[in-house]
Amino acid sequence: MATQRETDVTARTDRETFEEVDWDTQEVSTFNVSRTAVAELLAYGAIVVLFAYDYAVIRNEHPLIANWDVLSVEWLFVATLVAVFFHGVVPLYRNPRMREFYWSRFVKNRVAVAALVYLLVVFVIGIVGPAVMSPPETRFTNRIVPPVGITATVGGVVKTGTWQFPLGTTAEGKGVLKLIVYGMRVSMEVGLIGTVFTVLIGSVVGSLAALATALDIGWLDEVLMRYVDVQSVFPTFMLLLLLTYLFGSELWMIILLFGFFSWEGIARTVRGEALQRSSEAYVTAARASGASMLYIVQRHLIPNSANSIVIGATVAIPGFILGEASLAFLGFSDPTTFSWGRTISAGQSNLATAWWISTFPGIFLFFTVLSFYYVGEAMRDAMDPRQQIEGGGGL
Amino acid sequence: MKWYILKRVLWTFVAMWIALTLTFGLISASPNPGQMRATMSCAAVGENPQECREQFRERNNLDQPVTERYKNYMVNMVTLNWGWSESRSQYVIPAILDAWRFTAQYAIPVLVISTLVGYGLGLYSAYKPYTVTDYTASFVGFFGISIPNFWFALVLIILLGTRVELVPTYYQSGIPIQQGWLSLANLRQLILPVTVLLTASLAWQMRYSRAQALEQMNAEFVKVAKAKGASQYRLMIWHVLRMAAVPLSTSFVGSLLAIFWSGSVIIEQIFAIPGLGLMTYTAIVEQDTPLVLATTLVTVFLAIFGNLLEDIAYVILDPRIDYGNR
Numbered sequence: 001m002a003t004q005r006e007t008d009v010t011a012r013t014d015r016e017t018f019e020e021v022d023w024d025t026q027e028v029s030t031f032n033v034s035r036t037a038v039a040e041l042l043a044y045g046a047i048v049v050l051f052a053y054d055y056a057v058i059r060n061e062h063p064l065i066a067n068w069d070v071l072s073v074e075w076l077f078v079a080t081l082v083a084v085f086f087h088g089v090v091p092l093y094r095n096p097r098m099r100e101f102y103w104s105r106f107v108k109n110r111v112a113v114a115a116l117v118y119l120l121v122v123f124v125i126g127i128v129g130p131a132v133m134s135p136p137e138t139r140f141t142n143r144i145v146p147p148v149g150i151t152a153t154v155g156g157v158v159k160t161g162t163w164q165f166p167l168g169t170t171a172e173g174k175g176v177l178k179l180i181v182y183g184m185r186v187s188m189e190v191g192l193i194g195t196v197f198t199v200l201i202g203s204v205v206g207s208l209a210a211l212a213t214a215l216d217i218g219w220l221d222e223v224l225m226r227y228v229d230v231q232s233v234f235p236t237f238m239l240l241l242l243l244t245y246l247f248g249s250e251l252w253m254i255i256l257l258f259g260f261f262s263w264e265g266i267a268r269t270v271r272g273e274a275l276q277r278s279s280e281a282y283v284t285a286a287r288a289s290g291a292s293m294l295y296i297v298q299r300h301l302i303p304n305s306a307n308s309i310v311i312g313a314t315v316a317i318p319g320f321i322l323g324e325a326s327l328a329f330l331g332f333s334d335p336t337t338f339s340w341g342r343t344i345s346a347g348q349s350n351l352a353t354a355w356w357i358s359t360f361p362g363i364f365l366f367f368t369v370l371s372f373y374y375v376g377e378a379m380r381d382a383m384d385p386r387q388q389i390e391g392g393g394g395l
Numbered sequence: 396m397k398w399y400i401l402k403r404v405l406w407t408f409v410a411m412w413i414a415l416t417l418t419f420g421l422i423s424a425s426p427n428p429g430q431m432r433a434t435m436s437c438a439a440v441g442e443n444p445q446e447c448r449e450q451f452r453e454r455n456n457l458d459q460p461v462t463e464r465y466k467n468y469m470v471n472m473v474t475l476n477w478g479w480s481e482s483r484s485q486y487v488i489p490a491i492l493d494a495w496r497f498t499a500q501y502a503i504p505v506l507v508i509s510t511l512v513g514y515g516l517g518l519y520s521a522y523k524p525y526t527v528t529d530y531t532a533s534f535v536g537f538f539g540i541s542i543p544n545f546w547f548a549l550v551l552i553i554l555l556g557t558r559v560e561l562v563p564t565y566y567q568s569g570i571p572i573q574q575g576w577l578s579l580a581n582l583r584q585l586i587l588p589v590t591v592l593l594t595a596s597l598a599w600q601m602r603y604s605r606a607q608a609l610e611q612m613n614a615e616f617v618k619v620a621k622a623k624g625a626s627q628y629r630l631m632i633w634h635v636l637r638m639a640a641v642p643l644s645t646s647f648v649g650s651l652l653a654i655f656w657s658g659s660v661i662i663e664q665i666f667a668i669p670g671l672g673l674m675t676y677t678a679i680v681e682q683d684t685p686l687v688l689a690t691t692l693v694t695v696f697l698a699i700f701g702n703l704l705e706d707i708a709y710v711i712l713d714p715r716i717d718y719g720n721r
Binding site: 127229230234235237239241242245284318322323325326329330331341344345347348354355358361362365366369370373374377 | 421557661678680687690695702
């Protein structure tokens with residue numbers, strides 16, 4: 001297509017001078033798709049096709065791939081990983097100068113590097129673990145076994161933990177270690193999927209609002225931002241409690257609710273950033289060349305606000321993980337979802353005798369959230385050119 | 396400025412109306428638990444469920460057209476006729492009046508302490524950035540915002556409640572009524588809830604105020620004040636704090652709401668404090684629609700009112716903001 005148009009243009013310029021061209025007949029398409037974008041779209045297409053196949057043809061009669069029966073939330077997670085790959089990994093790989101610059105600033109914060117390593121480990125175990133381990137099962141013969149090497153009196157019986165359950169078991173006889181491994185996947189799913197939705201909606205709304213101001217469609221900006229005001233005032237946690245109770249509490253629903261009701265912060269930041277950008281010459285130039293609103297948003301406004309979007313996203317991830325754990329702790333989650341919050345709440349009734357049930361998942365939850373905050377802080381320092389980075393950073 | 400404030404107050408009413416309408420829409424769109432219960436209990440004793448359903452709808456005016464119901468709902472809300480709570484066998488307004496004191500007794504101290512100490516530490520950190528004190532404060536801040544408050548509460552109960560038996564592990568609501576709200580026994584049982592909530596809100600306020608103050612530290616007006624020989628104390632309090640307080644008032648309202656909602660539901664559920672949070676929780680679990688409605692609206696109104704105060708504070712604190720054209 002592109003080459004053909006180029007030859008057309010050359011052929012024409014041979015015949016006509018600039019003044020002779022009838023510009024009304026000229027069509028310049030702003031629809032410009034790169035090879036990565038095609039690959040990305042193909043990946044999403046493949047996911048949708050597989051999902052449709054799984055949903056309509058197999059109908060849960062047998063697992064889709066080998067013995068992996070893909071759950072609704074896992075479809076979303078795969079799509080999220082594709083999005084992260086194409087919008088995070090690929091640009092970083094393509095731009096070694098930017099990558100090395102950010103990395104050299106990032107590594108100055110040693111704690112953040114350790115936090116990043118921890119998060120990668122949790123991520124990998126969360127992906128691989130549930131694939132190779134059978135899910136935790138209710139076994140009343142294994143009720144409340146202490147962690148390995150620890151002796152405790154449970155209900156008048158003295159028990160010592162063994163290697164069969166390294167971190168002990170719950171009152172239902174589920175191994176705490178298994179619950180933690182399964183919880184890793186849940187937490188990563190919640191944090192990443194929720195954030196991708198938040199970033200998507202927030203950046204589109206924010207840049208649309210900014211562009212509307214720049215294009216003198218003030219009412220659109222007003223409507224969008226007033227809605228953002230209303231949403232930011234509405235007590236999200238209450239709303240989530242209410243909605244999960246009314247419409248079900250499956251994990252994918254909780255995640256989508258988080259995503260749909262927490263984008264106002266990113267929308268505000270992006271709007272502020274984009275408002276500065278949209279008065280700049282390159283946006284005027286793009287508009288003069290007939291670029292559509294969507295094109296300007298996608299090509300100019302969002303990439304130029306990327307830094308603040310990334311910073312907003314890194315703060316959103318731990319917030320979602322904590323939020324989901326809190327909901328699960330209060331019992332507003334699907335019993336088949338092995339959330340850390342649920343395990344912590346399962347230990348609440350046996351606090352005096354079986355301290356390990358609540359303690360261990362909580363430690364993992366705490367360090368995961370802490371690590372995300374540390375990584376986010378270090379990323380902000382690395383990306384903010386005004387920031388002078390000194391050794392130690394943060395600790 | 397007067398016009399701006401007037402407009403802002405008018406917007407508050409519009410926002411309240413929007414919130415009321417949205418809640419009405421949500422309640423109408425969702426399945427009615429009372430109706431399902433009525434139908435089911437009829438089916439259980441062998442009556443015609445369809446008939447019972449009609450009766451229930453008639454009794455609760457659900458057979459009226461939506462516009463009529465909306466009008467009644469709005470009139471009831473404005474005249475504070477918020478309905479009857481099935482789960483508490485009580486009118487909703489007295490139920491809220493009973494519960495709010497139990498929440499306020501810990502929420503207000505947490506708010507005051509976290510604001511004063513949080514701002515103080517934040518300003519101090521910003522005043523001496525990249526020192527040991529700053530790093531320590533920053534670590535404490537990260538600790539506070541990362542630790543899940545429900546887990547922290549359980550760990551404190553294990554350590555201080557069941558191991559050492561230093562503090563009670565749950566709240567006894569009879570104590571403040573028999574011995575007074577400020578009695579030693581009541582204060583003792585509030586130690587754990589206050590500690591848990593304080594870690595999170597203190598950390599937020601501290602991190603926020605540090606970031607804001609750092610932004611202001613290099614501003615021109617601070618340099619001018621320094622050049623004119625302002626003392627360090629005057630510089631920090633009069634110039635930096637005042638300007639940093641403008642965006643900080645956002646975090647004030649935000650943290651108030653965070654404490655009130657996600658925090659209070661969790662804390663009150665763990666310690667069995669019969670406040671607004673526990674009331675919200677039980678209302679949702681027992682599907683007590685009028686009570687759910689009331690607790691949601693109380694939160695929303697508080698938030699709207701908080702935002703109003705915050706915007707007025709903006710105008711008063713920052714002389715540079717020009718509201719002439721808004």
